Amino acid sequence: MDPQPDIPAEYHGRPRRPLVRKTLVILLVLWTFGAVRGAWETPLIARLRGADLLQAVPAQETETKLGRNAVLAILGGMRPLMAVYAKLSAVDKWEIADWDEVEKWYGITILLQPEDYQHRIDLAWHCAYNARAYYETSQHVPSGVDRAREMEVWTDKGLAYLDAAIPEFPDRGELLQEKAQILERKKHDPCAAAQTYRLALGKKGVLGYVERFVGYQLAQCPGKEQEAYTYLKRLYDEGEKNHLPTLIHEVKRLERKLQIPLLLRIPDPEPDLPGTRNTVPGLKVP
Amino acid sequence: MSASSSTPPSPPPAIEARELTKVFPLQWSKGYMVAVDKVSFTVNAGEVYGLIGPNGSGKSTTMKLVLGLMAPSLGTTKVFGLSTSDVRARSEIGFLPENPYFYKHLTGAETLRFYGKLCGLRGRSLQERIGELLELVDLEHARDRRLAGYSKGMLQRIGLAQALVQRPRLVVLDEPTAGVDPIGSREIRDLILRLKQEGISVFLCSHLLEQVQEVCDRVGIIFQGKLRREGPLDELTAIENQTEILLQEASPALISKIQALVQAEGADLLSIGRPRTTLERLFLDEVERGLADARSAGAHSAEPSPPPRP
Amino acid sequence: MSAPNHAPMPDRPVPPIFSPGRIWTLAAATFTQLVRMRTFYFLLFFAVLVFGMSNVNLLYTAEQQLSTIRGTSFGAMWLFAWLFAVTATAVVIPRDIEDRTLYTILSKPVPRVEYLLGKFFGVLLVITVALGAMLLLSGVVLEFRKAGLIAETRIYLEQSPDITPADIQGQLDAISNEGFHPRLFTAAWIILLQAAVMAAATILVSTFASSSLFTIIVGIAFFLIGHGHRIAVDYWSEGGATNNWLAWAAKVVPDFHIFNVHEKIVAGSTAAPFVMAEITAYAGVYCVVYLLLGWYMFSDKEF
Numbered sequence: 029m030d031p032q033p034d035i036p037a038e039y040h041g042r043p044r045r046p047l048v049r050k051t052l053v054i055l056l057v058l059w060t061f062g063a064v065r066g067a068w069e070t071p072l073i074a075r076l077r078g079a080d081l082l083q084a085v086p087a088q089e090t091e092t093k094l095g096r097n098a099v100l101a102i103l104g105g106m107r108p109l110m111a112v113y114a115k116l117s118a119v120d121k122w123e124i125a126d127w128d129e130v131e132k133w134y135g136i137t138i139l140l141q142p143e144d145y146q147h148r149i150d151l152a153w154h155c156a157y158n159a160r161a162y163y164e165t166s167q168h169v170p171s172g173v174d175r176a177r178e179m180e181v182w183t184d185k186g187l188a189y190l191d192a193a194i195p196e197f198p199d200r201g202e203l204l205q206e207k208a209q210i211l212e213r214k215k216h217d218p219c220a221a222a223q224t225y226r227l228a229l230g231k232k233g234v235l236g237y238v239e240r241f242v243g244y245q246l247a248q249c250p251g252k253e254q255e256a257y258t259y260l261k262r263l264y265d266e267g268e269k270n271h272l273p274t275l276i277h278e279v280k281r282l283e284r285k286l287q288i289p290l291l292l293r294i295p296d297p298e299p300d301l302p303g304t305r306n307t308v309p310g311l312k313v314p
Numbered sequence: 315m316s317a318s319s320s321t322p323p324s325p326p327p328a329i330e331a332r333e334l335t336k337v338f339p340l341q342w343s344k345g346y347m348v349a350v351d352k353v354s355f356t357v358n359a360g361e362v363y364g365l366i367g368p369n370g371s372g373k374s375t376t377m378k379l380v381l382g383l384m385a386p387s388l389g390t391t392k393v394f395g396l397s398t399s400d401v402r403a404r405s406e407i408g409f410l411p412e413n414p415y416f417y418k419h420l421t422g423a424e425t426l427r428f429y430g431k432l433c434g435l436r437g438r439s440l441q442e443r444i445g446e447l448l449e450l451v452d453l454e455h456a457r458d459r460r461l462a463g464y465s466k467g468m469l470q471r472i473g474l475a476q477a478l479v480q481r482p483r484l485v486v487l488d489e490p491t492a493g494v495d496p497i498g499s500r501e502i503r504d505l506i507l508r509l510k511q512e513g514i515s516v517f518l519c520s521h522l523l524e525q526v527q528e529v530c531d532r533v534g535i536i537f538q539g540k541l542r543r544e545g546p547l548d549e550l551t552a553i554e555n556q557t558e559i560l561l562q563e564a565s566p567a568l569i570s571k572i573q574a575l576v577q578a579e580g581a582d583l584l585s586i587g588r589p590r591t592t593l594e595r596l597f598l599d600e601v602e603r604g605l606a607d608a609r610s611a612g613a614h615s616a617e618p619s620p621p622p623r624p
Numbered sequence: 625m626s627a628p629n630h631a632p633m634p635d636r637p638v639p640p641i642f643s644p645g646r647i648w649t650l651a652a653a654t655f656t657q658l659v660r661m662r663t664f665y666f667l668l669f670f671a672v673l674v675f676g677m678s679n680v681n682l683l684y685t686a687e688q689q690l691s692t693i694r695g696t697s698f699g700a701m702w703l704f705a706w707l708f709a710v711t712a713t714a715v716v717i718p719r720d721i722e723d724r725t726l727y728t729i730l731s732k733p734v735p736r737v738e739y740l741l742g743k744f745f746g747v748l749l750v751i752t753v754a755l756g757a758m759l760l761l762s763g764v765v766l767e768f769r770k771a772g773l774i775a776e777t778r779i780y781l782e783q784s785p786d787i788t789p790a791d792i793q794g795q796l797d798a799i800s801n802e803g804f805h806p807r808l809f810t811a812a813w814i815i816l817l818q819a820a821v822m823a824a825a826t827i828l829v830s831t832f833a834s835s836s837l838f839t840i841i842v843g844i845a846f847f848l849i850g851h852g853h854r855i856a857v858d859y860w861s862e863g864g865a866t867n868n869w870l871a872w873a874a875k876v877v878p879d880f881h882i883f884n885v886h887e888k889i890v891a892g893s894t895a896a897p898f899v900m901a902e903i904t905a906y907a908g909v910y911c912v913v914y915l916l917l918g919w920y921m922f923s924d925k926e927f
Contacts, residue, residue, distance in 0.1 A: 378926075378927070381727075381730075381731050382730075382731075383727060383730060383731065383926065383927050384926040384927075385924055385926070401639060401641065401733045401734075401735055402638055402639060402733065404730075404731055404732060404733045404734075405638075405639050405733045407731055408731075409727065409728060409731035410728075411724045411727045411728060412724075413724070414724060414728065415723035415724060415725065416723075416725055416728070417653060417656075417657055417725060419656060419657060419660035420653075420656070428649060428653055429728065429729075429732060431645070431646070431649040432646055432649055432650070432729065432732040432733070432734050433639075433732055433733060434639055434640075434643070434645070434646075434733070436645075473728075476728060477728075480732070480733075486731075
């Protein structure tokens, strides 16, 4: 139908254009709703963050914080799926020993799931164990000096990733435990390892054996023998549950070293007990 | 209406449209267009009213205003005395849109159940009503077939059945035979006449003049949004200054006498000839004859639907 | 044709102004409409994903393997729920208009608000059933995998003389905690709540949109803005910006940050019943506001 330009005056203003009017009303209502709900939303979000139900990205450089927040916001619940893909890519690069790529893909995984501390542990483990082991025997780096330098570089990277992550997860003990193990096994620094194991005690995810590890590392720390003996003897005296081969071995060694009177010494271990161990099955060791 | 009135109150008209006007704004401009311009008409209870006009004349807009799918810019429409914006008014209306498409995943029976439930029907009464309607529109054989497998004529018939599901007092039909073959068209026409016999008011929009002429008591002719003519069909179609005499078994001598008489009286004899049947009638007669022949020859029809109609 | 039975009903009962029965009829029709559109094929994709994840060896620890299955399952559920809420809601109303089914529905004694609610609940019904099926599937896979991992870990740990039974139990408990847990129902509920809000918002958009594509694009944008909203708020709260216009605009867009609670629940946190009730009320208020505005727009829309 063609428009009729000679429309009678009585129809003027009759065609209703509700869309514009209604859109304005809707915007106004949405704005009012936004203004009102803020009074409910903001404290609710604070409470949910307090109850560990919402991710609160801790204070960091603004750029990192914004980047992480943007990923959190935009990808939302799809992040686990993408994180799996990123992690698969990292594993793929690990198989060809491309450590820069492993680091990059773990970086993406962490960006996607900053709340999962396990990714930080995995990255540190790859750096401090796998990359380090690779450079220990790599034919691509003929110079022994260079290989030693690379080994230290990747070990330090692993520790640095953990140091960055620990303040983000102050209640998790696994990160400290991982750091202590690197200090113990790769840096051969029992004093620092003992101190780090001790920091892990009482935190979430830390099992009973870590308490013993504190003593084992103290026992290796020069100048800390007396403290180590007291610590391990206390554990020994707690009962049968702690009468484990490594603990008995360390106590006996310290008794001899500190010349503890025979009467105060613990009984000799059974002769057929296996050798000492300071590892726990299930923990990843390359 | 006064309670002290001596005469019983007359039933309200099925549709009462007064000064019905619809003005549409034009998109992206300040202009506007009058689709329906001060249209007034009444459809009395039990009457079949046909609104005819070419495409784009305002028929569908008028119908939507009657159904309450659009609000008038000016004027009012009432259905049995209730405003069309009142949900209760729609209990009285059954509507069949042009080329209806229902949920294709539903069967015929499920479609009627769905619309019946929307009208508040439940349980056994709904089941019975579904059976009645499927029988009425001759779709019992397709009751459990999905609508995706229905022909156009079958869709039109199930559409008519859904329009009738809540026993409305007014049925609004928009081009009810659009795209339907002559046999299906005839069935729908017969159904409209049956509805009329039942006292149901019918408001029919069509541009098929012959069809309207066959079933409607009154018609309105709408063009460019204005109702140009309106009234009983006989009055509208009668030519005031002409008279038609139809003879059977008239001899040539009788016709000569009539011609002479007309001439003597000073009137003009415009034509003498044999009345013709309509093409539709001719087509239907041939189809029926063919079916009868096939039956007598003992042949079985490959078409399960539609069955032959008298 | 048989003799019709069309005696008019002079004492026709007045149809109720608001009828849950009619809403349910419309919701059930929408449900079957969407199911017939092969919506549940997504479940096959989900099943492949979850079974695949349970067999992928990323050298994870036992806990990680389980938490990855959980995270992946709920990631897929989350994606399905909100994306389906947007796309399905954006399609159902325009399709009714296109097929003129809307004419026949609205010409029956059906108030328009009931039509909108019917569509809304129909979409939610599909999402609820799909989420339920996905939750069940992921639960079965999680428990099956958990049983295997516990058995393997026990055998491995018991070989070590330096591990106490208490340590072994602690390790096994840690694995056990990563399996299926009733708290995951609350995570699925929050995913459903977010989908409900998205469906309500999409209904609002579709009442004035001219095409399904436009509705889908606006719906997705709405979702992204809703999730990005909190970045801006946090940024401002730290004094990072003082743009008044942006602050004004932020009040119009929703804040979906609260629905991210499901991630922490999937990861291991537990939400107290009153917290769940408050989040449910929060989502309910959003739905009511969006649906009321959608009704306002749809109430005199002309077709």
